[in-house]
Amino acid sequence: xxxxxxxxxxxxxALIFVNRQRVFVRDPLAAVYRNDVKQNGVEVxxxxxxxxxxxxxxxxxxxxTLLQGWNRMPxxxxxxxxxxxxxxxxxxxHATAVPMEWSGKGKYNPRVTMTSAxxxxxxxxGAMMQVELR
Numbered sequence: 001x002x003x004x005x006x007x008x009x010x011x012x013x014a015l016i017f018v019n020r021q022r023v024f025v026r027d028p029l030a031a032v033y034r035n036d037v038k039q040n041g042v043e044v045x046x047x048x049x050x051x052x053x054x055x056x057x058x059x060x061x062x063x064x065t066l067l068q069g070w071n072r073m074p075x076x077x078x079x080x081x082x083x084x085x086x087x088x089x090x091x092x093x094h095a096t097a098v099p100m101e102w103s104g105k106g107k108y109n110p111r112v113t114m115t116s117a118x119x120x121x122x123x124x125x126g127a128m129m130q131v132e133l134r
Contacts, residue, residue, distance in 0.1 A: 020048035021093035026086055033130040034123070044131055045088050052119045052131055053077070053088060065129075066090070066097045067121060072112040074121050075099045100124045 016023055030044035032054065045053040054065040066077045075097030082088040102108035104126045111128075112121045119131040 019089070021051075022090045022095070023047060024051070024053045024088040024090065027134055029134045031132045033132075035127045036130075043085065044133070046133060050114065050116055050119075050133070052114075052133075053080075053090075054129075054131070055082075055088075065100070065123075066095060067112065067114070067119060068095065068097070069114055070094055072110065072114070073097070073099055074110055074112070074123065 024045035024047045027044045027046050030046075032039045032042040032044060039056075041056055041058050043055045043057075045055065047053075049069055051066070051068040053067075054063075056063050064076055064080065065074055067074045071094070077090055078096035078098060079091040080088055100108070100110070101124045103124055108122075108124075110121045113119070117133055119133070121129055123129050
């Protein structure tokens with residue numbers, strides 16, 4: 001029985017290693033700010049390359065926002081499988097995402113900055129979103 005558990009654990013680690021660009025793990029120490037006001041109820045998930053997935057699940061409005069370093073365009077993931085409050089799996093290393101809708105005038109400029117400690121971007125309403133990672 002012990003051997004089976006060890007083998008299952010090693011297989012799980014190998015699966016995560018192979019899919020490290022697709023697996024987003026929750027960062028419980030992260031904080032999200034919208035126009036310098038801390039947002040409650042927003043969960044932050046990060047992957048191996050510090051791409052960010054934001055989830056808000058509430059009665060006043062739910063959303064998923066994915067921001068990847070390779071294209072720097074915030075959007076809603078097209079396909080997402082999640083274990084509640086723990087981890088999410090996207091459809092690929094470069095996940096398919098529907099670009100964020102822009103409600104302002106002119107062309108949408110997300111003004112994205114990404115570092116290993118902080119991510120910031122303009123949402124669809126033009127408000128600045130700032131995510132402080134661990």
